[in-house]
Amino acid sequence: MSHLPPVPRIRWVVGATLFATAVLVLAGWSETAYPAGGGQVIVSSEKDGSLTFYDAASRQVSAVLPQCRRPRHLQLSPDRTRLYVACSDDDRVDVVDVRTRKTLAALRVGDDPEMFDLSPDGRTLYVSNEEESLLTAVDTATGQKRFSVAVGDEPEGVKVSADGKRVYVASEVANLVHVIDVDSRKIVRHIPVGNRPRRFALSPDGKELWVSNELAASVSIIRTDTLQVAHVLTFAPKGFRADDVTPVGLALSRDGRRAYVALGRANHVAVVDVAARRVLDYVLVGRRAWGVALTRGDALLYVTNGMSDDVSVVDTARAKAVATLKAGRVPHSVAIDD
Numbered sequence: 001m002s003h004l005p006p007v008p009r010i011r012w013v014v015g016a017t018l019f020a021t022a023v024l025v026l027a028g029w030s031e032t033a034y035p036a037g038g039g040q041v042i043v044s045s046e047k048d049g050s051l052t053f054y055d056a057a058s059r060q061v062s063a064v065l066p067q068c069r070r071p072r073h074l075q076l077s078p079d080r081t082r083l084y085v086a087c088s089d090d091d092r093v094d095v096v097d098v099r100t101r102k103t104l105a106a107l108r109v110g111d112d113p114e115m116f117d118l119s120p121d122g123r124t125l126y127v128s129n130e131e132e133s134l135l136t137a138v139d140t141a142t143g144q145k146r147f148s149v150a151v152g153d154e155p156e157g158v159k160v161s162a163d164g165k166r167v168y169v170a171s172e173v174a175n176l177v178h179v180i181d182v183d184s185r186k187i188v189r190h191i192p193v194g195n196r197p198r199r200f201a202l203s204p205d206g207k208e209l210w211v212s213n214e215l216a217a218s219v220s221i222i223r224t225d226t227l228q229v230a231h232v233l234t235f236a237p238k239g240f241r242a243d244d245v246t247p248v249g250l251a252l253s254r255d256g257r258r259a260y261v262a263l264g265r266a267n268h269v270a271v272v273d274v275a276a277r278r279v280l281d282y283v284l285v286g287r288r289a290w291g292v293a294l295t296r297g298d299a300l301l302y303v304t305n306g307m308s309d310d311v312s313v314v315d316t317a318r319a320k321a322v323a324t325l326k327a328g329r330v331p332h333s334v335a336i337d338d
Helices: none
Strands: 040-045 050-055 061-066 071-076 082-087 092-097 103-108 113-118 124-129 134-139 145-150 155-160 166-171 176-181 186-192 197-202 208-213 218-223 228-234 250-252 258-262 268-273 278-284 289-294 300-305 310-315 320-326 331-337
Touching: 040 071, 050 071, 071 113, 082 113, 092 113, 124 155, 124 166, 134 155, 134 166, 155 197, 155 208, 166 197, 166 208, 186 228, 197 250, 208 250, 250 289, 258 289, 268 289, 278 320, 289 331, 300 331, 310 331
Parallel strands: 071 331, 113 155
Antiparallel strands: 040 050, 040 331, 050 061, 071 082, 082 092, 092 103, 113 124, 124 134, 134 145, 155 166, 166 176, 176 186, 197 208, 208 218, 218 228, 250 258, 258 268, 268 278, 289 300, 300 310, 310 320
16 A cells, blocks of 8 residues: 555544524425425536426426525435535535425535535435545534544545445545545545546445546446455547546446446436446437436436536436436536435
């Protein structure tokens, strides 16, 4: 390990307590309450500071809610009753009731949160603080900070292992995946990957960790038992220069047979045969394909397109975009409550 950067010291940051916040509702929103799993698709828009809610069945907008400054990553709680929203320019993560769509609380998580993940029990939120080069762990019930770990510059992607014992953090500048042991609160491994790692996906069996390398036009596949890169997938859709292929968002099917990779400026999503380690198809979507999410049965893939201000709906069986949904300015992430 001598050729890798040394493990940085843990830095402790004073946390703030949980506090309630109100949310304004745009005129015309129906007061209909959606139960958890009621069929909503939710998209964050960075430039509008809003969340757009779509009815999954009709694909019509059911609400547009002002949320915060620069909302980015979205994630549902394990019981699917809460939506967590990274508010990057407000240095917080908002907690939204899925049924009522009201903001219940705001978690102060440190500077510039973009990506995060929840522990399997939903009690701990792990957030990357890009400007501070930190991973911060916050208690979701009290809002108190549990600990922080210093990582490489510009951390982004965060993924918790299925057993909750490890947290993986991608450092865009160091081109490393840091492996943090939750019990000791220390980095136990630096894994070199491609240029500018961004996002993660775990295989359903927990044996593989996929990380997108935005400026290497690739995905590194890490074995979680050895913590080593086992394979590197590269992408080359026809008609695009290599530096226009910028993979970011990742999603794996629930049976682990297919992977879907949003290729950023290449305006396509790659469909990957996981076992064969082979690209099966490239699906044309909108401009700067970014965030992705699969419906529960894997029949549809939703893709946020940051430069065309819309969301593509891809039929995974046909490998074809079948609908385009208008979104706010610079849609970032999508979450599906179905």
